[in-house]
Amino acid sequence: MPSTLRKALTIARFTLLEAVRTRLLGVVLILLALLFLASLFVQHISVTETTRMQTGFLAATARMAVVFVLSLHVAGSMVREFNDKGVDLLLSLALPRGGYYIGRFLGFTGIAIAIAVLTTLALVALAPGQGLVLWGLSLALELTLVAALALFCVITFAQIMSAISFVIAFYLLARSISAVRLLSVSPLLAPNDWTNRAIARLVDALAWLLPDLDRFTSTAWLVDHTGSLASLGLNALQTLIYGGLLVVAGLFDLYRKDL
Amino acid sequence: MPQRRLASVPRLILGVAPIILAVQVTFAVLQPRPQARAEELTPPPSVGVLRALSLGDPIAFAQLLTLWLQAFDNQPGISIRFLDLDYGKVEAWLQRILELDPRGQYPLLMASQLYAEVPDERKQRLMLDLVYREFLRDPNRRWPWLAHATIMAKHRLNDLPLALRYAQALATHATGAGVPHWATQMQIFLYEDMGEYETARILLGGLLDSGVVQDPHELHLLIERLNQLKDAEKSSKPSKN
Numbered sequence: 498m499p500s501t502l503r504k505a506l507t508i509a510r511f512t513l514l515e516a517v518r519t520r521l522l523g524v525v526l527i528l529l530a531l532l533f534l535a536s537l538f539v540q541h542i543s544v545t546e547t548t549r550m551q552t553g554f555l556a557a558t559a560r561m562a563v564v565f566v567l568s569l570h571v572a573g574s575m576v577r578e579f580n581d582k583g584v585d586l587l588l589s590l591a592l593p594r595g596g597y598y599i600g601r602f603l604g605f606t607g608i609a610i611a612i613a614v615l616t617t618l619a620l621v622a623l624a625p626g627q628g629l630v631l632w633g634l635s636l637a638l639e640l641t642l643v644a645a646l647a648l649f650c651v652i653t654f655a656q657i658m659s660a661i662s663f664v665i666a667f668y669l670l671a672r673s674i675s676a677v678r679l680l681s682v683s684p685l686l687a688p689n690d691w692t693n694r695a696i697a698r699l700v701d702a703l704a705w706l707l708p709d710l711d712r713f714t715s716t717a718w719l720v721d722h723t724g725s726l727a728s729l730g731l732n733a734l735q736t737l738i739y740g741g742l743l744v745v746a747g748l749f750d751l752y753r754k755d756l
Numbered sequence: 757m758p759q760r761r762l763a764s765v766p767r768l769i770l771g772v773a774p775i776i777l778a779v780q781v782t783f784a785v786l787q788p789r790p791q792a793r794a795e796e797l798t799p800p801p802s803v804g805v806l807r808a809l810s811l812g813d814p815i816a817f818a819q820l821l822t823l824w825l826q827a828f829d830n831q832p833g834i835s836i837r838f839l840d841l842d843y844g845k846v847e848a849w850l851q852r853i854l855e856l857d858p859r860g861q862y863p864l865l866m867a868s869q870l871y872a873e874v875p876d877e878r879k880q881r882l883m884l885d886l887v888y889r890e891f892l893r894d895p896n897r898r899w900p901w902l903a904h905a906t907i908m909a910k911h912r913l914n915d916l917p918l919a920l921r922y923a924q925a926l927a928t929h930a931t932g933a934g935v936p937h938w939a940t941q942m943q944i945f946l947y948e949d950m951g952e953y954e955t956a957r958i959l960l961g962g963l964l965d966s967g968v969v970q971d972p973h974e975l976h977l978l979i980e981r982l983n984q985l986k987d988a989e990k991s992s993k994p995s996k997n
Contacts, residue, residue, distance in 0.1 A: 748769050
């Protein structure tokens with residue numbers, strides 16, 4: 498094994514250890530327990546399709562919550578390391594910046610997978626079966642993208658506030674871009690008007706630059722069993738491409754930083 | 757934070773970055789365009805749940821919901837046809853949006869001008885009935901949609917009694933200063949169309965006597981109409997000989 502890769506794996510291991518020591522997984526478990534209790538309330542007040550309502554609520558809120566927690570963890574961990582001059586120390590060793598970045602990314606990916614497993618387990622009692630497995634795998638892919646995004650943002654902005662604001666805005670836009678595209682081509686808006694056509698093209702261009710998170714981790718996979726291996730495969734391909742793009746962008750910024 | 761020169765970035769990264777960006781754009785372009793599906797229009801939750809979801813800003817939330825609902829409205833080839841939609845669900849969503857934003861006119865415009873245009877009489881009636889019920893909650897603001905529904909009932913559904921019911925509601929409830937006379941006078945002409953000349957004449961005479969109509973041109977037109985009604989009434993009565 499090349500020495501840079503070995504060093505990157507060591508950094509990834511310490512990234513995982515940091516998550517354990519900062520009780521990140523404990524926080525996720527408490528959060529999931531609270532959301533499960535809230536979903537019991539939803540089930541209690543529903544008059545029909547009670548399990549479907551509970552499953553939908555828990556899946557949607559848990560997904561949003563873990564995305565937020567993971568981004569905060571990535572941003573907090575990186576900013577702390579910058580402030581403690583841990584990065585300076587590491588880079589003063591025989592470790593290329595790329596090795597450090599890849600190591601951190603692999604570590605955060607490991608954390609994303611662990612969080613996805615915990616979240617999937619929280620839903621086992623409500624929606625067991627193939628749909629849940631596909632949903633869980635898709636969540637792991639989505640969280641991997643979020644980890645790559647948060648890492649890129651914190652390298653670029655070097656502050657928790659701006660990094661997290663960007664991650665949230667980006668995530669919400671990526672999840673809603675399909676709906677925005679649908680709205681932008683409505684013939685009710687006079688499709689022959691050049692401004693409407695220009696806006697529709699602009700929205701299309703924006704959509705091409707974003708990962709289509711709308712196709713990831715759909716609640717319908719759990720409650721209506723509409724997920725398939727083909728959909729998951731496309732999600733995996735999107736994660737590979739966009740994750741790669743974010744890693745390359747983050748590496749570009751890290752190499753240009755004057756540490 | 758100060759930055760190092762571009763040359764400090766490894767060439768591999770500089771080379772891979774545009775390639776991977778091109779791959780992303782190609783991948784996105786190759787994906788099928790998003791499409792609304794009729795079955796994805798689920799029944800709405802209760803207004804209480806929607807209020808909670810609006811985070812204290814029901815008007816903005818209602819506007820967003822309206823635009824979302826509109827995404828199911830597009831034409832064949834682009835999205836789905838109105839006709840394929842479950843109108844029970846559409847009606848429920850429009851009602852919820854109106855409950856969240858009672859002053860908003862958009863849902864009633866959609867009901868009367870878009871959803872009611874489908875070639876399915878049952879669905880047309882469902883939408884016109886929604887417009888009628890919602891008109892009664894705020895007649896002086898929502899009269900234009902019921903006026904349109906009256907015309908639809910007369911010319912599309914060929915249901916004069918239904919059109920008359922709507923026109924009577926307009927005359928009775930839409931009494932605000934902003935409501936034009938033509939809207940409240942619709943019932944007179946419907947009575948005429950139904951051959952009930954006497955009722956039409958009485959209503960028109962009452963309107964002229966009330967002094968509500970002040971415009972000389974409008975007065976002249978209505979007096980001429982009254983005379984025509986009197987003639988029609990005489991000619992429609994059977995001869996005593």
